[in-house]
Amino acid sequence: MPVLKYEQIADSLRRRITEGEFGPGDLLPSGRDLCEQWGVSRATVNKAFEMLRADGVVVSRQGLGFLVTDVPLARPAGGRRVNTARTSDGRPFRRLGVPAWELPPERIRGALDLRTEETALRRDRLVLLDDGSPLSLVSAWFPHEVADRCPRLAQKGPITEGTTNYVARETGRRPVKGSDVTTVRLATAEEAARLAREQPLAVAVDLHVACDAAGNALVCEEGVTPSDLWERVDNYPMGSGR
Numbered sequence: 001m002p003v004l005k006y007e008q009i010a011d012s013l014r015r016r017i018t019e020g021e022f023g024p025g026d027l028l029p030s031g032r033d034l035c036e037q038w039g040v041s042r043a044t045v046n047k048a049f050e051m052l053r054a055d056g057v058v059v060s061r062q063g064l065g066f067l068v069t070d071v072p073l074a075r076p077a078g079g080r081r082v083n084t085a086r087t088s089d090g091r092p093f094r095r096l097g098v099p100a101w102e103l104p105p106e107r108i109r110g111a112l113d114l115r116t117e118e119t120a121l122r123r124d125r126l127v128l129l130d131d132g133s134p135l136s137l138v139s140a141w142f143p144h145e146v147a148d149r150c151p152r153l154a155q156k157g158p159i160t161e162g163t164t165n166y167v168a169r170e171t172g173r174r175p176v177k178g179s180d181v182t183t184v185r186l187a188t189a190e191e192a193a194r195l196a197r198e199q200p201l202a203v204a205v206d207l208h209v210a211c212d213a214a215g216n217a218l219v220c221e222e223g224v225t226p227s228d229l230w231e232r233v234d235n236y237p238m239g240s241g242r
Contacts, residue, residue: 005040006047014161028066057161096124099154108141111209111220121147134195136225175210182206191224204230
């Protein structure tokens with residue numbers, strides 16, 4: 001499928017942000033400059049900016065233009081339906097520790113279709129409520145075939161453009177199918193501490209797997225959320241009403 005012009009512009013700006021040309025709070029090139037550079041209409045440039053805004057990469061400032069966001073956004077594990085964006089259900093988060101290669105738990109290994117002794121790259125984040133308190137502890141696991149081609153996944157800081165867009169840009173693979181499984185259990189001591197809760201603590205565990213067009217897993221995320229903060233809302237048709 002050919003890449004539309006506004007998508008090319010958005011991808012170019014993402015790359016420049018990721019490579020450090022524009023940092024948090026920096027002003028992006030003006031719409032007029034981008035129109036001249038790419039030979040496109042203002043409407044096309046506006047679509048590119050809207051893509052970046054929907055992904056939480058930039059914010060609009062009246063009289064200034066578009067700036068790289070200061071506060072990174074991330075979503076809890078699961079619920080990544082088509083046409084959803086980080087800004088619609090994303091929340092501020094903190095990156096925890098340093099990404100590391102580890103032997104994943106059995107559930108993760110099975111979801112990624114890994115061999116028994118095969119490692120995966122683990123990245124942890126703590127998704128926050130509006131008051132800054134913990135909402136959900138999320139561990140993202142990437143197989144070698146993805147992480148080896150995406151070196152920034154192994155770095156400590158957040159990826160401004162979002163891991164989905166970064167992985168797609170580096171590998172050419174985008175998620176086209178996702179699966180979510182929710183279970184309940186008691187939190188481990190480490191999980192309770194990171195969630196700033198006392199034990200015993202009942203938690204909901206969301207296991208999310210994103211696969212590409214060939215059915216191969218790109219990432220497996222496990223989100224641990226205190227039971228009193230976890231909620232799922234489904235809206236669906238139930239017939240014609242006749």
